[in-house]
Amino acid sequence: MPKVSIVIPCYNHGKFVDETVQSCLKQTYQDIEIIIVNDGSTDEYTNTLLKDYQRPKTKVITTQNQGLPAARNTGIREAVGEYILPLDADDKIAPTYIEKAVNVIEKNKKIGIVYADAEFFGAQSGRWKLPEYKLSKQLAGNCIFCSSLFRKSDWEKVGGYKKEMKYGLEDYEFWLSLIERGCEVYKIPEVLFYYRQHVEASMLKKLDSEKITYLYNVIFSFHKKLYRKNRKLLSANVRKMFDEFNHTFFYITKTESYKIYHLGKFQFKIKKG
Secondary structure, three states: OOOEEEEEEEOOOHHHHHHHHHHHHOOOOOOEEEEEEEEOOOOHHHHHHHHOOOOOOEEEEEEOOOOHHHHHHHHHHHOOOOEEEEOOOOOEEOOOHHHHHHHHHHHOOOEEEEEEEEEEEEOOOEEEOOOOOOHHHHHHOOOOOOOOEEEHHHHHHHOOOOOOOOOOOHHHHHHHHHHHOOOEEEEEEEEEEEEEEOOOOOOOOOOOHHHHHHHHHHHHHHOHHHHHHOHHHHHOOHHHHHHHHOOOOEEEEEOOOEEEEEEOOEEEEEEOO
16 A cells, blocks of 8 residues: 655644644554644644654654745655645544545546545534636636645655745645646545634735735746646636736736736736637
């Protein structure tokens, strides 16, 4: 059985991490290792807990604060598993998630990303209604949550999570990197991932327009060829980006023959008619 490495960055989430680890230890697929990266936590409880954290199949790496992309990379670099499952320190997975995801990815070598349906828990509950994955939709906005199974070899080929994505959307950029290399995506039609909702706003919701602008400019600069190659697919969904983010760096100009979408410093020309 191929080993799966579950990589859990933790920054001041010590009060949740044991629940997260327990969800991993309850997996029906037991050829796993759990790597917690204590990313320079400043919370005394978190540091005390993780200083001598004793759980089966689990080890802790302590670093200075690097931010989420670098913390994930640190854990994956130390991983011995053929497959990687990132998991935030406050979330949970269903007992059969890894078993079912490995079964999918083992049967089809073209598949490089496996995820599932998801639910919220915590301050808010209910189904997380992510759009069904299509490349056209993924180009316009992320359809895939961060805790999806992939091959460590693919992570190596794309250079891991990009340090430039320091404010968020690091998983979105990473999925585009894998997709650009030809990895296909599969969604298991069953709730297998649980995403904790907090009373306070999430990191992404706290982003201001300047940071959103920065992040999308980084994404477009890294994946310019992917967007240009698929501009026809993008044309059906690019309006969604404008409606969803509604920032001044998204604007449209028109010529006699084209509608031009300006996204940051990049332009996508869509022929009229």
